[in-house]
Amino acid sequence: MSASNSCKQLNIPLNRVEGDLEIKVNIEEGLISRAWSSGTMYRGFENMMSGRGVLDGLVLTPRICGICSLSHLTAAVEALEDISGTKPPDNARRLRNLALMVEMLQSDIRQSILMFMVDFADQKAYASHPLISQAHARYAPLAGSSAVEAIKETRRILEVVAIIGGQWPHTSFMVPGGVTSSLGTSDLLRCRLILEHFHDWYEKKILGCSIHRWDQVNSRESLFEWLEEKKEHQESELGFFLRFALEAGLDKFGQGPDNFLSFGGFSLPAKTKVHGTHGQLLPAGFARPGRVDIFDPENIAEDVSHARYSQKHISAHPEHGQTNPDPYTALENNYSWVKAPRYNGHAVETGPLAERIVSRDPLFHDLINIHGSSVLSRQLARLTRPARLLPHMHTWIRELSDNLGGKFYHRVKYIPDGAGAGLIQAVRGGLGHWVRIVDEKIEHYQVITPTTWNGSPRDENQEPGAWEKALQGTPIRNLEHPVEAGHVVRSFDPCLVCAVHSIEKQQKKGGLILRGGF
């Protein structure tokens, strides 16, 4: 990880990912030539699970993360159902899917407006951008009109989870065999009204058009036609994002490995009007330029060649992988506490853009076919994902109302010894929990989060992780304020934190350190 005399090396502790992520980049002639991503904190949740009771994962793993706890709950319960061979009844599927979708809606809006587009209001970075004053009025921290509205609306939608789960936060309403709640007519009516309110707001303020109209945007050309069509489109958050991002050139950098992975998500009830692929709303698959292959979980392996762990084999399937922290390894080569998961040996990107590519969405295929993926295409996929979810949420609420007498739970007497996995499409991409039960205790637990895929270090073939690759070629206009690098990493919505949330006295974060000698 050394820099030659001809290039500058920057150390970028990224704020808004809580300081647990550090990016080092080499810059040559104004472009990032190489990047190294370091997760700077050891967590080791897997080892804490060992020896615990079979059902403990349902209570403990949702607490891994403060903002995607339902994703972890879903993966944990599906792993136990995989072991026990249990399938939940249709109503349970509907409630689980609804809750997880609410988590996605909330996260997509908050990430887009509060964490990504807030950089558009950065007067230092975009002083000469023609839309800077509008961006500041919309996205300024704590005061921007769009920021305040996003907090209010995303707070309200969460009430659906509280109704479904019976409590918030820390609901554990998903259990092997179904859910612990069975909603009545008035509960469903409340969910419906909250959802309809959010739907109206999303169409009016985020899209600037109906979801039906947005569905017709199926190519780069039609995206520009949509943008030019109406003032409402241009003034919506989506329209403003496109106008600002195109002017800032965010469609021209941030190309990842362009290998896309989706575990597939939202298992469909046996009887439903929602259509999917192989029993799932979001299809599973591994996409490379020009093709989408079937996803096979056996092709997953975690490489520790550049991570701070020791393991019998450099690369191992999560069912057999270990989490042995080794803080004494040389930092020069073993530079991250994040392992490097690979699919069939390939570094991959996972998340909303991967979902659209694996789903063969014509708009996103067209966007990346010519110039590859970019900051713009990745963020566009996230901002428009709610449009792919909301119609199905309405359908499932209607189906629940029509089947109130249906079952919400199949009794599961016990979870037998054995091994299983819960692989789902979480907010930030593919999430997997691998569990092995021996003598009615958890013997082995491995978690691979979406950020482990996207923020992985190099592997034994020196192949960089997804955002390490995406940073290559990124232009940096101001070495003292590399906002472009932040755009690239944030477009993946990194989540390395969810651990320590301590009130620290007057700590300044987000600075930029030019390393000695440059």
Add this chain to the structure above:
Amino acid sequence: MKKIIVCVGSVWTEEDLAGQRVFELLQHVRHPGGIQVYQGGLAGLNLLPFLEQGGRVVFVDSVTGHASSSKVIVLNQQQIVQSQCRKHYGHGAGLPYLLAVLPRVCTGIMPREIYLVGIEGQCTPESVQEAARTSLDIAANGTCGHGKEL
């Protein structure tokens, strides 16, 4: 007047266990004066519903850089907001962000009083006991937080 205690932090991290430990002490006890105790976990901005019901809200959490190790401190609303200069939302946005943005996004009744009972660094059985007693006392009677060691 509504009186609630919200214990926040991560059950997974030693340095962030204070809120959880206090919650474990208080959760099964019936408290006088209708004081309610909640586990807030890492919910961050999603703790807003606790702050839209008026009354007095006491948070319990780990703190860093305010006092010597294992000491219990009390901060008022202004001191909590001023404890971090960061104005941006992020995955780790905690109480300072929540309270800073609260006046602009509150759709219910703003709390009359907000306090934080903090345990500096790693908690001990004694500091957890003290923080639990202090939380109950402040929830019941209020106080004027000075951010000083008790």
